[in-house]
Amino acid sequence: MRLHALMIIILCFMLTACTKTTTTLSLSATTFGSNIPVENARIDFYAIDNVRFGIDGKIADIRDLESRSLDANGSIFFETDKNLEELGFNVTKEGFIDFYSEDNFSIQAGDEANLNIEMYEKSYINLVMNDVPNINTNKLEVYVKLHEENIINEFNSGDHQLVKDALGDTENEIFISFDGGPFFPTKVFVPLRDTIDVEIDY
Numbered sequence: 513m514r515l516h517a518l519m520i521i522i523l524c525f526m527l528t529a530c531t532k533t534t535t536t537l538s539l540s541a542t543t544f545g546s547n548i549p550v551e552n553a554r555i556d557f558y559a560i561d562n563v564r565f566g567i568d569g570k571i572a573d574i575r576d577l578e579s580r581s582l583d584a585n586g587s588i589f590f591e592t593d594k595n596l597e598e599l600g601f602n603v604t605k606e607g608f609i610d611f612y613s614e615d616n617f618s619i620q621a622g623d624e625a626n627l628n629i630e631m632y633e634k635s636y637i638n639l640v641m642n643d644v645p646n647i648n649t650n651k652l653e654v655y656v657k658l659h660e661e662n663i664i665n666e667f668n669s670g671d672h673q674l675v676k677d678a679l680g681d682t683e684n685e686i687f688i689s690f691d692g693g694p695f696f697p698t699k700v701f702v703p704l705r706d707t708i709d710v711e712i713d714y
Contacts, residue, residue: 532593537625541586541603541611544630545681545704549586553605553631554579559596560614570614574600596621607634609658609679635680636707637700641672644713652714653689657697667714680704688712 541550559575575596582588582603592599599619603611609632619625637656652667656676665674678684681704687695702708 533622534593535599537590539627541629544632550631551584553582553603555603557601560598560600632679635678635702637676637678638709639674640711642713643670649690649714657685678702
């Protein structure tokens with residue numbers, strides 16, 4: 513009797529261990545402000561594990577899963593039974609701002625996600641830094657708020673020019689700090705597929 517019960521427990525354990533969780537994603541990507549599909553864009557899927565939160569926000573371990581392309585309709589169906597906590601992806605195409613799923617939503621293991629996303633065509637902000645003699649600023653720091661583009665650029669003297677990616681047909685935030693002080697945001701509207709000049713005196 514004990515042997516029979518033990519075999520049942522082992523069998524249940526084996527069945528549980530072999531059970532796989534399937535996560536699926538149906539995705540369609542269009543250009544912001546239109547129904548034009550973002551065809552043949554590259555999409556990289558990755559597993560997100562050991563999710564926790566620290567001082568700087570969400571922290572997790574990332575494992576690459578697979579890279580594919582959207583079809584002529586800007587669509588794809590993806591399915592995985594890999595062990596993961598969340599499924600993440602990013603979509604990239606020349607002339608477009610990269611789209612990161614983690615910036616917008618979370619796909620949990622076992623989800624059957626059906627998503628329609630919009631991607632921004634690239635526009636640009638041309639930052640022009642002018643070293644003005646009568647302004648006693650020793651250090652200027654500036655960055656444009658955009659995923660993976662929040663890189664603080666520091667200038668100590670002289671005139672400089674810096675071109676940064678921007679979201680077209682929308683307002684973009686530029687953060688400016690003088691002499692290590694707090695960053696102050698300013699907004700600038702950037703037309704689609706265009707470049708806007710922003711001058712900063714320091």
